[in-house]
Amino acid sequence: MSLGAGQSAEGTNAGGIFVQFNQDCTSLVAGSSNGYHLFALTPDDGVEEIYASRSGQDTCLVDRLFSSSLVAIVTVQAPRKLIVCHYKKGTEICNYSYSNTILAVKLNRSRLIVCLEESLHIHNIRDMKILHTIRDTPPNPRGLCALSPCVDNCYVAYPGSSAVGEVQIFDAVHLNAKCVISAHDSGLAALAWSQCGRRLATASERGTVIRVFAVPTRERLYEFRRGVKRCVAIACLAFSACGALLAATSNTETVHVFRLGAAPAPGEAEDGWLGWLASAARAGAGLLPAHVQDVLAQGRAVAAARLPVTGHRAVAAITSSPRAPRLLVATSAGVLYVYALPAEDGADCALLHEHQLLRPDATAAAAPRCYAGAVRGPDAPHTESARAEQLGAALESSPPRGPFDLRDHKHFPPMRGADDDAQ
Template structure:
């Protein structure tokens, strides 16, 4: 395959400080730097076509699925080059989600919940509605460890499952059409949803199931929304689709309350009052009029040079800078946009990076994690004992930030730092 035409699996980590890219030659880890740059911190060079890969925050724990073994999940310590464990499932693995408490494996009609500390299976949700695209979302917050997945294949229902107490929490009737995308806020209290129509995005509070925001992406055409992403502060929500435009919404109620007229009649003297009266008068005949007027529009938008089959986005922030909208595509490109928090409008493209493989003789000369990973796929002499596996998991988790809030403004956390002795952290 021509490397310039290769498609990548791209995924940001849970706090959007780094991203992974799976390719036909293994997988790559990249760190986002304060100067709007991207630094490759690791390349596996395993020669295996990696179709799914996810990194746990800034730790050394990586979960991998390959095309040659699509039913097997491999958990590795990438810095040490060791395979911690692997699990085989009854069907193709469609998605893998991690936080500091749980690891979730999504199959088409089941979900498997593991304890992140020893990788043992705690619970299996069986006979879920058909979910061929592996749509699910695990809250990044371990204290509110909630799992969301489609509750119906015909309607836009979302099932919320408590992954700590291992019981169903609630069901949200989010849309009329089937669910296409889900995303949790960093605090795990808000859930964003989109349907297959791709015109309206809704944000709910959980477990109250209260609809907080209704956001309209567009009215002219239906699109396939592939990614929803909250900012760490929860003020912004980005939506990426199969088009060339990424929309950004501001999640904040109006600071100035609308002043009501002194009497019961609507104030039709003003333009807004006239619109309100029209909406009220037509509510019985056209129920959608009031809803359309109440829907929020995108505060900002970023336009890519061309649409891509798969797009992932994230909103980051650094001290003294405006928020950044970061967009990664399956074509292997990464775009850095500046988001104006006051004016909004079109986001300014700051830098473009290529995630295509780069030669690195130092990494290729030593066996490193890539060789160990390739050996793991061909079979190991013996499995790790439970105690050794637990120690390996503990060592892999050492690089993860402590439980609690993750401050992107802290230079010790954003981005991962590099030292001469250990390579990267």
């Protein structure tokens, strides 16, 4: 669920803002030309900025570990270096340099994954040591990869081919290849894990068909047709926390929402000409060519959201609020749109709020913010004990596994000022 800025990272939108939801979609991170920013998603459909680094460095990748203080960043000035920070203290915990440009960074409570164009590096989140390197992967210039949020099914998915939609599944805990999924005939464009880590959604470069597979059995569970009029570039796939809904953004103005297991009950009518054809196909099963039956059997979007402004790459999240489920769409223009999901299938999502997070042309002029904690330089040495102590401190504020309540302010502790830190 990410989009990038300034380089060929996953979801790149050159000249824009990098935006990404955290693993449980309770907060949002943004990288700008002047640093990185953390936002809390409030229960009243609002957004609250809880931190701004104001480092003066153009941040092209940033990821926050759930609601903890641990943040991983990559800058345009040093695209081969990963910096791990404790944002509340304003300190750098450690940094690692790689042989090539870092294209994507993924985190869960057990592992940190760094994706280069032809390799993947797996770190232990507790001490940041490299546990394993997957070398000589097929060329992956967009840094396409996905890490399951669930440590019980800690799988990494990445392209197994640059020509066809083959997905390699790697077990990041036991450090072995799990399975290979032949997902599409054309190259992969998007990957996303469900919260439980047992379902993987895929989309190809053609952008018309989205599939959901069971892992590690490789069974194709669902198939959705995004549209029949044109091929598009899928930018993001995102499951809801319950796994019942799947959102897809693309280079068009429409964000589609699909319901898993939403096939009509026997005798229930489907609207539109495609529904009529599907009903006819079921009535004459076995009389039509197999590929025609496959197309007619594909599910369709149960809801759609229309973005007010086009031309910007977008990422989505489906969250549960005290009121009702919400569809959130963040764009590389630094805008977050909040939509209400309709009660009835087939209706459009109503736009409730539009939040301006950052402006691409204004972030560089923002005033710097000072912190009491001494910020280590990117090349400062770190002892093993000091690194372990800072990693432990950054991780300990992460809430325990289980459901997250957006109404609980302990998940988003207030940012202390410099005077508070000095006491």
